[in-house]
Amino acid sequence: MxxxxxxxxxFEQFYWAIAGISSVVFLFVLISTFIGxxxxxxxxxxxxxxxxxxxxFQFFTFKNTVAFFTIFGWSGIASMGDGxxxxxxxxxxxxxxxxxxxxxxxMFYYISKLTSSGxxxxxxxxxxxxxxxxxxxxxxxxxxxxxxxxxxxxxELEALTDHDTDLTQGMVIKVVEVTSxxxxxxxxxxx
Numbered sequence: 001m002x003x004x005x006x007x008x009x010x011f012e013q014f015y016w017a018i019a020g021i022s023s024v025v026f027l028f029v030l031i032s033t034f035i036g037x038x039x040x041x042x043x044x045x046x047x048x049x050x051x052x053x054x055x056x057f058q059f060f061t062f063k064n065t066v067a068f069f070t071i072f073g074w075s076g077i078a079s080m081g082d083g084x085x086x087x088x089x090x091x092x093x094x095x096x097x098x099x100x101x102x103x104x105x106x107m108f109y110y111i112s113k114l115t116s117s118g119x120x121x122x123x124x125x126x127x128x129x130x131x132x133x134x135x136x137x138x139x140x141x142x143x144x145x146x147x148x149x150x151x152x153x154x155x156e157l158e159a160l161t162d163h164d165t166d167l168t169q170g171m172v173i174k175v176v177e178v179t180s181x182x183x184x185x186x187x188x189x190x191x
Contacts, residue, residue, distance in 0.1 A: 019073025026070045064101045072097035122182045125150045128175045136167040159184040
């Protein structure tokens with residue numbers, strides 16, 4: 001192995017070293033991502049950069065840099081094997097590396113747009129139809145519970161009513177208001 005490496009020109013050795021080292025780091029990053037160790041377990045470098053820059057589209061991150069050098073090295077080696085001049089090899093490897101960085105930055109940007117915070121926004125319950133779970137006292141005399149679908153999932157939430165009679169278990173209701181402290185104001189659903 002060492003004999004083969006020493007027979008290469010300095011230019012070829014440079015590209016093989018870049019490709020080899022960056023490939024090992026790339027494999028480590030890839031494996032740690034798949035086993036879930038890419039967040040706080042080993043120190044998320046990308047998260048620190050996100051906090052510093054604060055932009056949604058992150059071009060210069062650790063993962064993008066590793067991808068750049070991996071593609072830079074291997075595309076350079078492929079270009080040398082094709083018989084291209086040194087200038088052409090450098091240009092091709094730079095273009096391929098930058099294209100990979102752009103692709104990865106765009107991919108992570110669009111993936112981050114797919115996530116949701118999971119925070120329940122009580123205003124989304126407004127005008128929802130549900131069912132009384134625990135009896136609600138008339139004229140806000142006793143708080144009860146209702147089951148309503150909010151943000152695509154069935155929730156059990158506290159509720160009051162301004163209606164003149166108690167709303168008993170199983171009655172169909174409609175949310176007409178959400179108070180500032182997140183309590184639903186409901187009324188019987190008219191049939």
